[in-house]
Amino acid sequence: MDNAQIADRLDALASLLELAEANPYTARAYRRAAETVRNVPTPVTELVQSGRVRDLRGVGPGIEARLRELVDTGQIAELTELERELAPDLVGLGRYLGLGARRSVQIAHALGVRTADELRAAAAEGRLRTVPGIGPKTEAQLREALAQEPETRPREGLLLNRARELVDTIAAALDAEPAGDVRRWRDSCEHLAVVRAAQDPGPVLARFAELPQIVALIEQDDRRALGVTVEGVPIELVTSAPERFGTALLRATGAPAYVDALEPLPDAPDEATVYRKLKIPWCPPELREAPFADAPPALVELQDIRGDLHSHTTWSDGRASVEEMGRAARDRGYQYLAICDHTPAVGAVRGLTPDDVRRQAEEIAAANEALAPFRILRGIECDIHPDGRLDLPDDVLAELDWVQASVHGGQRMPEREMTKRVEEALRNPSVRCLSHPKGRYINRRPENALNLERIYAVALEEDVALEVNGLAPRLDLSAEHVREALGAGVQIVCSTDAHSVRGLENIDLAVATARRGWATANDVVNTRPLEAILRG
Numbered sequence: 001m002d003n004a005q006i007a008d009r010l011d012a013l014a015s016l017l018e019l020a021e022a023n024p025y026t027a028r029a030y031r032r033a034a035e036t037v038r039n040v041p042t043p044v045t046e047l048v049q050s051g052r053v054r055d056l057r058g059v060g061p062g063i064e065a066r067l068r069e070l071v072d073t074g075q076i077a078e079l080t081e082l083e084r085e086l087a088p089d090l091v092g093l094g095r096y097l098g099l100g101a102r103r104s105v106q107i108a109h110a111l112g113v114r115t116a117d118e119l120r121a122a123a124a125e126g127r128l129r130t131v132p133g134i135g136p137k138t139e140a141q142l143r144e145a146l147a148q149e150p151e152t153r154p155r156e157g158l159l160l161n162r163a164r165e166l167v168d169t170i171a172a173a174l175d176a177e178p179a180g181d182v183r184r185w186r187d188s189c190e191h192l193a194v195v196r197a198a199q200d201p202g203p204v205l206a207r208f209a210e211l212p213q214i215v216a217l218i219e220q221d222d223r224r225a226l227g228v229t230v231e232g233v234p235i236e237l238v239t240s241a242p243e244r245f246g247t248a249l250l251r252a253t254g255a256p257a258y259v260d261a262l263e264p265l266p267d268a269p270d271e272a273t274v275y276r277k278l279k280i281p282w283c284p285p286e287l288r289e290a291p292f293a294d295a296p297p298a299l300v301e302l303q304d305i306r307g308d309l310h311s312h313t314t315w316s317d318g319r320a321s322v323e324e325m326g327r328a329a330r331d332r333g334y335q336y337l338a339i340c341d342h343t344p345a346v347g348a349v350r351g352l353t354p355d356d357v358r359r360q361a362e363e364i365a366a367a368n369e370a371l372a373p374f375r376i377l378r379g380i381e382c383d384i385h386p387d388g389r390l391d392l393p394d395d396v397l398a399e400l401d402w403v404q405a406s407v408h409g410g411q412r413m414p415e416r417e418m419t420k421r422v423e424e425a426l427r428n429p430s431v432r433c434l435s436h437p438k439g440r441y442i443n444r445r446p447e448n449a450l451n452l453e454r455i456y457a458v459a460l461e462e463d464v465a466l467e468v469n470g471l472a473p474r475l476d477l478s479a480e481h482v483r484e485a486l487g488a489g490v491q492i493v494c495s496t497d498a499h500s501v502r503g504l505e506n507i508d509l510a511v512a513t514a515r516r517g518w519a520t521a522n523d524v525v526n527t528r529p530l531e532a533i534l535r536g
């Protein structure tokens with residue numbers, strides 16, 4: 001059993017514990033352990049056998065016992081038990097219908113059904129009303145929901161990283177192409193879809209229904225199916241004859257308003273041919289929101305990025321050392337990486353004092369010797385106090401190669417104060433970039449009341465860049481604000497805000513968001529060589 005397989009089992013256990021509405025910390029602990037296992041280079045089987053698995057971050061005695069069981073017997077009894085108890089396909093269908101996991105399980109037990117199909121049959125026979133707690137009204141609602149046109153969107157959009165992972169896994173398993181909102185890199189994905197060319201769609205549809213991610217089919221006809229995951233998230237599979245694949249892919253990619261404006265679409269085996277037949281230039285999926293038929297600009301590409309200017313280490317809340325982060329960035333082909341750990345005012349995690357900043361400089365110098373000509377930049381993610389002061393003295397900031405200014409606490413300020421607070425920080429000559437300018441957490445909390453028009457003007461005056469933060473819950477600036485900022489003449493930076501080596505991979509989310517905001521390589525500071533960054 002390799003590390004990826006072990007990690008999958010731990011993830012499955014975490015999901016089922018969540019479904020069982022167990023202690024959320026337990027589920028989270030298994031998820032964290034799964035991530036560790038997935039990333040550690042040594043085979044975990046060996047670590048278990050030699051009794052060293054507890055050396056791994058996040059593996060305590062409880063998880064060690066589960067790992068030992070998995071290595072010794074090939075399974076985890078609790079997981080098998082939960083799968084039997086919970087019937088994930090019933091829970092998935094239940095979530096999709098708006099029932100909690102526990103309630104779905106109760107109803108299934110009361111009816112003596114084990115699968116989603118049996119539940120449907122029981123409902124059709126009118127047996128739902130025999131379940132304690134289900135009156136005629138609830139019964140009618142559930143029967144209606146089961147019979148109705150299936151809802152093709154999740155109740156709340158999925159974050160882009162989660163949606164991509166799901167759609168990419170399903171696409172790979174079916175040899176299909178990812179489409180829908182994921183292909184357009186939307187920051188909150190509602191329409192999940194994959195498209196597969198097939199002369200005979202039967203076998204593809206059958207495989208789709210059997211995928212471990214798909215716990216129930218909501219709808220199926222000869223060419224397409226709608227499945228639902230254990231979380232109750234609907235995913236569409238579209239199949240098409242190979243000679244019409246390009247047309248099907250374009251339609252399933254959307255957005256509807258963009259596609260509608262191009263209809264009627266000609267049949268073609270690939271997208272390039274569809275566009276050729278329409279006599280308009282090919283359009284990158286990131287720009288397919290509103291109707292558009294002109295030549296697109298030369299959008300910034302992942303390969304244009306020469307370094308990452310926002311990352312954390314174990315000096316604050318990161319998980320890797322300065323040198324580990326530097327080495328990983330070098331291995332990605334970058335020229336530079338700015339280490340921007342937090343300052344004390346951030347509160348929840350450790351922040352660097354002026355003393356720490358100078359001690360970290362020594363560590364960075366040593367790592368630079370080991371990694372030359374790659375360059376680790378001395379940076380900081382400096383908190384902006386509510387009164388606009390920065391959290392480190394000016395002379396300390398002036399020593400650094402790259403200063404990010406960030407609002408973390410006190411985000412509920414009225415717009416005038418918040419704008420003044422940020423403006424003051426941007427006036428500091430050491431500040432090079434404003435981190436996650438709007439402070440949003442997608443689907444979780446509203447954006448800061450910040451007057452961006454004003455901030456664009458100040459950023460332009462002070463030659464400060466605005467960040468496109470690549471953390472999936474942030475993606476801040478958003479695409480629409482990137483477009484506004486560029487229109488105002490402001491430069492942007494595509495950053496990952498990586499808190500681990502793996503976090504550096506999020507650069508694709510930052511770049512895609514910039515592309516959705518029509519950014520070219522010229523608009524993005526970290527497409528420039530090291531000398532240009534240092535010159536300031």
Ligand SMILES: [Zn+2]
Pocket residue numbers: 381406408435436
């Ligand atoms: Zn931050």
Ligand SMILES: [Zn+2]
Pocket residue numbers: 310312381497
């Ligand atoms: Zn950060």
